[in-house]
Amino acid sequence: MKTRLLFTMMFLFVGGILTSSAQNETRLGAMLAYGTEIENLGVGVNAELPIMENLSISPGFIYYFPKNEAGIDLRWWEINGNANYYFVNNDNLGLYGLGGLNYSHVKVDYDGNSFGGSSMGVSDGRFGLNLGAGANFSIGSSIIPFAEAKYVIIDGGQLVIGAGVKFNL
Structure with missing residues (x-):
């Protein structure tokens, strides 16, 4: 239920900003990411919606791609x-600092054979x-390569390094 509510809120938020933004700098993108806590690759989507200069x-x-180690699915x-x-935003390069909120959801399933019993699982969101x-x-085109690094301050913490492309709308 929490997940459905978060997705609904995110889509309403993005939709509201897309319809109110008259600038042509709105961008949608796709990326590959690596998380240091999960130690795995992931795929992602993002948007960039200008609100001020x-x-x-x-x-x-x-x-993040599912992982299976010793009968444990993650x-x-x-x-x-x-x-x-x-901080820098010219024709060739845009350098920015980022700050924001994160919601991470983890689901772990245990293979019953590895632990001498039935399968069980647990999930948690933070x-x-x-x-x-x-x-x-x-x-020089509407395709903009980008790279990003962020640290997620959460239980255990995670450094996420990503790279991909954004498309001007």
Whole structure:
């Protein structure tokens, strides 16, 4: 129920900003990410919605590939809502600091054969804070490569390093 409510709130938020933003700097993107706590790759989507000069809102979602080690299945995904402040924003390069909120959801399933019993599982979701930095690289088209690194302040903490492309809308 919490997950459905979070997705609904995120889509309403993004939809409201997309319809109210008249600037052509709105961007949608896709990325590959690596999380140090899960020690695995993930795929993600994000958006960048300008709200003021040098400031944008950047919602995103990352789904980490499932992991199976010694009969334990691990599934992890996260929703992020960041504010990006551009320190450098010229025709060739955009450097920004980011800060925002994170919701991480982890599900662990235990194989019953490994533990001498039936299968069981547990899931948990936690809220945290994001702090990081990123860069957009202009290549002279509507496709913008980017790289980003953030630290998620949450139980155990996680460094997430990502890279991908954003598309101007």
